[in-house]
Amino acid sequence: MRKLFSRISSLEQKKLMKLLETSILYYKKDSTIFSTLQTNMIGIMLEGHAQIIRTDYNGNKTIIEELKEEAVFGSFISGLTSNECDVIAKEDCKILVIDYDRIIEDEKNNHFSYYVQFIKNLLEITTDIIDDKNNRIEILTKKSIRDKLLEYFNIYSRKHGTHIIYLPFSYTDFSYYLAVDRSAMSRELKNLRDEGFIETKGKRITLLYR
Amino acid sequence: MRKLFSRISSLEQKKLMKLLETSILYYKKDSTIFSTLQTNMIGIMLEGHAQIIRTDYNGNKTIIEELKEEAVFGSFISGLTSNECDVIAKEDCKILVIDYDRIIEDEKNNHFSYYVQFIKNLLEITTDIIDDKNNRIEILTKKSIRDKLLEYFNIYSRKHGTHIIYLPFSYTDFSYYLAVDRSAMSRELKNLRDEGFIETKGKRITLLYR
DNA sequence: TATAAAATGTTGCAAATGCAACATTACACT
DNA sequence: AGTGTAATGTTGCATTTGCAACATTTTATA
Numbered sequence A, B: 001m002r003k004l005f006s007r008i009s010s011l012e013q014k015k016l017m018k019l020l021e022t023s024i025l026y027y028k029k030d031s032t033i034f035s036t037l038q039t040n041m042i043g044i045m046l047e048g049h050a051q052i053i054r055t056d057y058n059g060n061k062t063i064i065e066e067l068k069e070e071a072v073f074g075s076f077i078s079g080l081t082s083n084e085c086d087v088i089a090k091e092d093c094k095i096l097v098i099d100y101d102r103i104i105e106d107e108k109n110n111h112f113s114y115y116v117q118f119i120k121n122l123l124e125i126t127t128d129i130i131d132d133k134n135n136r137i138e139i140l141t142k143k144s145i146r147d148k149l150l151e152y153f154n155i156y157s158r159k160h161g162t163h164i165i166y167l168p169f170s171y172t173d174f175s176y177y178l179a180v181d182r183s184a185m186s187r188e189l190k191n192l193r194d195e196g197f198i199e200t201k202g203k204r205i206t207l208l209y210r
Numbered sequence C: 001t002a003t004a005a006a007a008t009g010t011t012g013c014a015a016a017t018g019c020a021a022c023a024t025t026a027c028a029c030t
Numbered sequence D: 001a002g003t004g005t006a007a008t009g010t011t012g013c014a015t016t017t018g019c020a021a022c023a024t025t026t027t028a029t030a
Helices: A010-019 A100-105 A113-140 A145-160 A171-178 A182-194 B010-019 B100-105 B113-140 B145-160 B171-178 B182-194
Strands: A023-027 A041-047 A050-055 A061-067 A072-074 A085-089 A093-099 A164-166 A198-201 A204-207 B023-027 B032-034 B041-047 B050-055 B061-067 B072-074 B085-089 B093-099 B164-166 B198-201 B204-207
Touching (some): A010 A113, A041 A100, A100 A113, A113 A171, A113 B100, A145 A171, A145 A182, A171 A182, A182 A198, B093 B100, B113 B171, B171 B182, B182 B198
Antiparallel strands (some): A050 A085, A164 A204, B032 B085, B041 B093, B050 B061, B050 B085
């Protein structure tokens, strides 16, 4: 994962945070970090662990994203706008908050090299995010559950250069990621097993084709 | 739409293009601009009009994106990686090509204010793109065709602040965007009409609910 | 304006999937 | 270790959707 402060020394980092008038916020376990309202804010998880959670009209909760250390998040990144999403601290968290508009609008900081580096890092992170979103869209546009699974496997396999997949989330969350019914997905995984395309053991899936 | 060269004078723009060693390429109508291979390149359509087109294993072609003047495109933006996508000129085109790696890696240019402005512009464009991708994902994750349509309508309506929708593409392409069968979508639109939720006339859809 | 080509509308049918309900297993917490 | 909770596996059934085939309308092009 790319980092927001790579190629920036800790001294420069301090100057930068002064420049951007960032603030550091602390949250206790189980407290709400962001609600939908705050917009144009970028959060960087310095310490701790949180989850972006959506609650739909039925009250069902789904984990949209896991936020570990170094994770960058915010409304414009995660698509929180107009959705009923909250960011909930699963441990005590220390979060750096930056006003996105300040980054873009201020011109007086342009001559600080570390400031430019910071923006480049942010640009790299956003293009990585686009890449992830493109992958998900590629998967979601497949018509059948089988094709969605296989596309996920292909992308994972290509990215990691391996035929053994370790699911980074539970099967329940996996079905949400693919936007299909969990039990139907389970059925299709069984079909793929029976037909000899894959082997599974827990969250490890081995691709047997090709 | 945001522009890559906003807040940059034409003189600075020239300097910038020298700095980044950009090149301007000309393409005749119906010629192929990008094939899948070229990666890490950003294209800016200066003059003309092109389409990003995917050809699947059946030979079916679908328009992924329309590229009009000022449009920014490239593998990392459009998810062209590993897909059978081509960019085809529909008119004679004049395209500015920039090596993305050069933007990110070079540090010697950091002190040019217009260079920083350029990167900021690029950052803004990428965050806008993320926003679009998030919207599409939001739509694609709906289970039924009806819900996909309604979600599209809602997002459009919110963005444009109107209850009258002018589809920016054909119904055929619309069904591709929603990743559903065209005839099934047509059927569902008819249902929505019959139930009094919408009125349609060509590509104009009027929302009657709420 | 004529004609071909593309887009759109419509329908029957088969197949895939969502849904619900329940059994079984894994996991977390005390 | 024991107990409650969450995750996963399984299956029948109703519904939705994709697919195919064709009619009709619109658009593009000579």
